[in-house]
Amino acid sequence: MSTQQDSPITTEEAGTATKRSAPTNVRWKLFILLLVLVTVNYIDRGSISVALPMIQEEFNLPPELVGLLLSAFFWTYAAMQIPMGWLIDRFGPRKMMTASCVGWGAATAASGLAGGFLSMFIARMGIGVTEAGVMPAGGKLNAIWMHAKERGRGATILDAGAPLGAGIGGVAIAGLIAMTGSWRWAFIIAGAATVLLGLAVWKYVRDNPREHPGVNDAEAEYIEASHREEDAAAGGGETRRALLPYLRHRSFWAMCLGWLGFNGVFYGLLTWGPLYLSEAKGFDLKTIGWSTFVIFGAGFVGEILGGALADRLRAKGHGANKVMRSMLGFSALMVTLGLIGTTVIPDPITAVTLLSVVLFFLRWVGLFWSVPSILGGRTNAGVLGGAMNFSGNIAGFVTPIAVGLIVGATGGYTWALLYFVGSALLMGAAVVTLDYSKRLAV
Template sequence: MTASTRLEPDSDPSVARPTRIRWAIVILLFVFYTINSVDRSALSVALPFIGDDFHISGTVQGIILSAFFWSYCLLQIPGGLTVDKFGPRTVIGIASVIWGSFMALAGFAANAVMLVLSRIGLGAFEAPFMPAASSLVSKWMPPRKRASGVTLIDSGAPLGAAVGGLVVAWLIGTTGSWRVSFVIIGVCTVLFGLGAWLYLRNRPSEHRSVNAAEVALIEQAEDEQSDRPGVSRANVIAMVVGRLAWAMVFWGLVTWGPSYLSAARGLDLSALGFATFLIFSCGAVGEILSGFLADRLQRRFRRNVAFKMLFGGSGALSLVALVALPFVTDTAVAVALLCIGVFFNLFGGLYWTIPSMLAKPSNVGIVGGVMNFAGTAAGIVVPIAAGVLLDLTGGYTAVLVFLAIAAAVYLVGSLSINFAGTTRTEPARA
């Protein structure tokens, strides 16, 4: 072979070992979503201090917690459309700088109204992140690894709540101010967003560190999935109901969980930070595990069977934990039950596999936006509903019953989804 015809190792997919930049992209998005979730959950940890400073009732605190979701929900579908039109890299880069700025501005709020406005801005620009991340996974990961990839990224939500509990509690204790804590977190978000924009690319072929073998591995697998029929109306309805109810449980625990542990279980700031970290770390582990289980079970069972096994266990066991919680008097047992409930509830992160599983490649962003619109709608309702129930009843039992009902609806909705995406018989896995 002459010098002019000799192939470089990276130019021949049959010779070169594929690079693994796809996993670097997934890990970067996971870290960024963790930061994203620290931003949104910081308020929950700081709320007892904010409530004292502003002298506000439980209902007003619920409105402040809910404000993030007003814009976050309304901009899910526009955010998904924006991702499909301009590409996920551009959207993530611009949005992260702006939402980090709103996070920092929250530290300068003089009253509840200003805090609400800052939360609306935060929600507006965090809205496109997961549709963008889901779109990137559909372009960067082979189909049989997408469940692992997307649940690893989405596990940043509970991990952010967990880390946020420790970080915000530590920052408040160190600086003596929830305001300074918010400014520090916001500045860190802006800096990380700029770094992520520099590294991310919309497709593997655009990234200079990806070799031809990795591009071929991903694109060949994508070609095998190019005949996806699209999401049926029945699947959309089931997906919306299931995601809405799942999010009622998750956001209910994220927004009111720290206050419940403080007021109903008597935890001080240090214990509250540790308990929050422990509970939502269990959720992150559960979500990551669900992705690997989904990829493995699909090799042994039909996809529809594999996902219904996972969602069935998730809904049933998170329901049991919530039902048992009001009957427990020991604080350590209550925290353990919350750990179990959140661990299995976060199997619901598998919902993010649905857009890339069933939708056509050009519609992954919008399907993800529709799905997350349903989930974030719950974020609007549940903080206010929980605050009202708390004011009306004077305790958290009614709130826990409300969340248990939501867990039951999540179970039914999830089991109603046809994960095969079509009525034709799906071949059995070897």
């Protein structure tokens, strides 16, 4: 009785099988890891604000020095944005993101050993240097890993770690302080956890979908097909560019000023929010922690829903400018109204409610992390993301100092809240000016 052997599979048959196979979803798992990473980033970044009443008392700091201390992180964080963006484009996001995790974890732990204002100031500057590469690297990964119709969700999943970390951080750091009896141990434990997270980043993140062992051909081809369409629409492939040619474009400056206004509100509430609730509303440490969780938790929910809404509207055929300008213009309006309401209504519960509304709509502007790849393509997303984040973090170091001077001079927070209103108006003007529909010609 003869036996029949199986015929070898031809290349054509293998290709057909690949096309029929369902694409894997590694890109979404990767972005969930990035969400965790940015969440921890903001827990560490905002930990000083939660512990600030104790640090202020221990170091005997007046409001002006409190503002200077809160700004220390942002001086170096902003200064390193454009260099980090260039390094990310040159060496890839995986290496730079891993190095950032290990570095900022060590610096966070070191801040727990600070003996006074100067050593704490230096440690905070160290955190700023080492964290600088995280968001530009995430923006570049969004350009590389996500299909064009998914980048709204990709951008907001990445950026949603900011309000989530700020919200969880309020509870987590307050809990660690209560558990250990020391703000110092809270910082040391948080720093050690961050170093471990860096190992997870190195293990899972890749600079290209084809390099990831979990990505099948169907997922890689799905992503690459989108890249080819974008390159064709832009008139060809991509070339690495210096930053200078982009400076002559209105959309570049709208991107930078929009992020500046956004961070004027967000970083103001992140750095001074807990002390505002303590001094202006009389909240104790536990109430501050849970109020911070509610306010920034609303921002997390708003950002995730905003990204999903933007992608859904694009999928229905609405143009990029119509979707982005209408959504972000409306968010700026709601942020402005919510801040004005917080200024004129003194009730503490109402203040928490209104600030939750502010954060819900403010975080829609996390869609901006899709803008660097829109304007510069995948190849230049790192340096443009760095430029955008540099501009935004000018507000990071100016706002804490400005609020400290305002509170010190006036003895209250009314004019500080109006400063946030001005930032929201700047954001609103920028988001409706930017052209989201095409790559810049340089």
